[in-house]
Amino acid sequence: MRKRAIVATATAAALSAALAVAALAAPAAGADQDDSPSTFDLFEVNHDWQDSTVGVEAAKKRLIPISATISDPSGVKSAKFQLLNSNTTDKVITAGAHCHKITEITSWCEALLLADPKVNLHSNALAGLWYLDVIAVDGEDNVTRSEGLQTASFGMIKRQTYMSQTDATPEPVTKGKNLTVKAQLTGASWATNTNVPLVGHQMELQYRKGTSGAFVTLKKIKTDRNGWVTTTVKATADGAYRYVFTGTRLTQPAASFTDYVDVK
The missing domain is CATH 2.60.40.10 (Immunoglobulins)
Incomplete structure (x- = not known):
């Protein structure tokens, strides 16, 4: 040979x-x-x-x-x-x-x-x-x-990534009042064979008015040392909120399940 x-x-x-x-x-x-x-x-x-x-x-x-x-x-x-x-x-x-x-x-x-x-x-x-x-x-x-x-x-x-359910509180909320919206980002650790918080990653808070149509990005926020991202927004109309992670060179993108909020 x-x-x-x-x-x-x-x-x-x-x-x-x-x-x-x-x-x-x-x-x-x-x-x-x-x-x-x-x-x-x-x-x-x-x-x-x-x-x-x-x-x-x-x-x-x-x-x-x-x-x-x-x-x-x-x-x-x-x-x-x-x-x-x-x-x-x-x-x-x-x-x-x-x-x-x-x-x-x-x-x-x-x-x-x-x-x-x-x-x-x-x-x-x-x-x-x-x-x-x-x-x-x-x-x-x-x-x-x-x-x-x-x-x-x-x-x-x-590395595979995961988003928790987006949680917007309080619900229902009075129009013009603040909503606190949070979620957690975790990712696979091949070193420990467990999922761990992803720290300092930029997340996009997105909102969709009503029950259909496109989401729009409201803010960009980085995750804290526990992988959580938290921010506040003014409640304007009934709609759904979610966080989106676009991924990096080393980690997959992910999006959370939406939280629909009634505005009174």
């Missing part, structure tokens, strides 16, 4: 962009050897949901589906998918792929990669950008790695 050159080109649909990968010269070989490296195309991560972003809870395993089309002049014998963390070189999520032959030289390969806070996501520092690598073995046992794809992300693996 000999290792092959990096794939010449790859198109990663799940990355929302075409990835140009520089070709390296293949090692010299005899006329009876297959010198052409495998090529990779039509990547799909997490079925392209949420722009290839995956939220992982504090203590639950999460399966991440990944697929690609692989071609080689001598056919595709096997393949393996890897996700590599952008912050450290020693954190890898890997799984062997099941390959389904399309033609004699092309196969569609798929795998389920397991993200587990108790095994390979044991630190919150692992949230964020991950890279995709594919290793293909052709019909002559030559190996090609799609190392060029490591220059771009497959997407994000983020």
Whole structure:
């Protein structure tokens, strides 16, 4: 078995962009050897949901589906998918792929990669950008790695977040009087396998008049040391209040259930 050159080109649909990968010269070989490296195309991560972003809870395993089309002049014998963390070189999520032959030289390969806070996501520092690598073995046992794809992300693996029910008091309220509106934001801690308060995160207090129509943002407030956000607003008309967290590079967005307030 000999290792092959990096794939010449790859198109990663799940990355929302075409990835140009520089070709390296293949090692010299005899006329009876297959010198052409495998090529990779039509990547799909997490079925392209949420722009290839995956939220992982504090203590639950999460399966991440990944697929690609692989071609080689001598056919595709096997393949393996890897996700590599952008912050450290020693954190890898890997799984062997099941390959389904399309033609004699092309196969569609798929795998389920397991993200587990108790095994390979044991630190919150692992949230964020991950890279995709594919290793293909052709019909002559030559190996090609799609190392060029490591220059771009497959997407994000983020900590799952949660919002409590929004609570507006007093209810009912007299028109023109103050309403106190509060909610709590928590997020998955992969380090402790529990949900913990998210401190200092900006929240949007939103209001919708009546029972239908669009919400409008009234204020932006940061959570306190216990993850709570509290503010006051003037009661003007019957309507619903909610808090919205737009998320960060490391945490998923979340929205609370609304609290409908009668104004007398």
